[in-house]
Amino acid sequence: MSVAIRNLAAGKMRTLFSVLGVAVATLLLTFVVGLYRGWSEELVTYIRDTDAQIWVVGDGADSFFTPSLFFRTTLIEVQQTKGVTKVDELVGRPMKLRTADGRWDSYILGHNPEGSGGPVHVKKGSGTPKIGEIVIDDVLARTSGLDVGDEVSAGLRTLKVIGISTGGNLVLAQLSFVNLEEARILVGLGAVVNFALISTDDPDVEAVRARVDAVPGVTAISAGIFASNSQKVLQRSVLPILLVIVIMAVIVGTIVVGLTVYTAVIEKEREFGVLKALGVPGTGLLRVVFEQSLVCGAAGFALGVVGAYFVSAVAQLFIPQVATLFRWQDIGLILVATGLMSLVAGFLPMQRILRIDTLSVFKA
């Protein structure tokens, strides 16, 4: 029989507040971490799933999010590099897509429909746009209400939506795919490209990358590192903000549990005195306090994690850009954090318990 659990059951309202305090903190933690993981994954889905082993960028660039330009003629030398079997160029830039209903941020990317670099997962319609056609991302489609068959303006061009793809959510904007020739018209630069994708059948991809990297004016990066570099851009900009939210959530959770357990201890001070008088050792009394704290923590954790899944599902209905990914490793870490939070909260009333005078129980 657990006195701690009975005490919690006896003070239902206080227990509820305590559990809710932890639940809110855990929900915030789980959601923020899930959002970070989701964005990190979404951000590089296109890079990761595109059929290319090596990305070629202009010198000085190292990720999808750093400006990259190099002369198209350079690709002739790249194409002739030993081990290179295929080169696909990509041309693009951020542009507003306009409809009668509004303007939508997008990153328009032109690719050769017969080569690599197009939409990685086509959800609806076609993924191979011709001149005057565009494939938009599912997030953009849900945000804007655009569908296959609709028309959208970009710059001076009017494009017909022929497909909806997934995997192109860059959080701040979504990838839209057009024909390479269409992209040259939209971007207005015929002599330069932004990226090139290289395929090779040489088993030593690193050697091929090194040879391409030696071509003047360009930098060759393996697809894995290119994706990782792109993720780091997000980490550098978003992580410090998320860290602040995480710290705040932990502090709020700890204070809420601490205060409720502390109040419970003050209210039950005489009973703790009785237990002490009956010979329950100090460790036994502390066990009651920490058990209360940990039970609140565990219940709050379960509620918070379930809540985070629910909030995520609801948020995605209304804000398509929200992308969450809940990994069991992260949930495990949050469980540990919640446990620590509960333990720290238990320390607040610990001193009070140890100072209880057993003689006080003889007062009527």
Place this chain on the structure above:
Amino acid sequence: MSILKLVQVTKEFSLGERKVVALQAVDFELGAQEMVALLGPSGSGKTTLLTIAGALQRPTSGTVEIDGTQIEKMNESQLAVVRREKVAFIFQSYNLLAALTALENVQYMLELKGYRGRHARERAKGLLDMLSLGHRANELPKRLSGGEQQRVAVARAFASDAKLILADEPTANLDYERATELVNLLKALSRDLAIPVLMVTHDYRSAGHADRLFWLEGGAMRPVAAEQVARMAPPVMVRPEGVA
């Protein structure tokens, strides 16, 4: 054989710069199967003596032996072990754990003693049945009358396998009938289970049922007869109407 032995026990307190002597060279012994009542005016040191006898505090000087164990030089955790293993308390205000039912209050004490699960539950139930509380076993203390709560406290005390039971004003919140019932119960349990009871009380009617009576005043303790106590009739003791 004495279960509790106090030899030249003195207890002094400091109240600011003033030194108060609560107990002055008290000698006392309590044997098994014995129920002793300790009387005296308010502030005479009765509860101080009880708390020293119960290993809740150490004397300033003198020796205290509980079931063969001397406690005056023990630290707090050693005293806690003595309390857990050898002493049980019955308090004036019952001091039951509010979140636990009558049965669980007794069961908790048994679990502290190492009884587990079903065994602890059955033993607790048996004790409550013995005290005619079986039908109230699953009630929370707030739903029990004062007399019922005090009987649960008695069951808890006897459940602890203690060598010594110390009762602090156990009848203070009970009416005459209930108080007499409780004292007779304590005496019977003390005799049947061979566990001595030291009871501090203001109630001379209850005290009259004890095997021996002591009077404590000005820190000094002396034996008295039941008739003497009735004659002393200190201001706090009110003789009820119709009682000789």
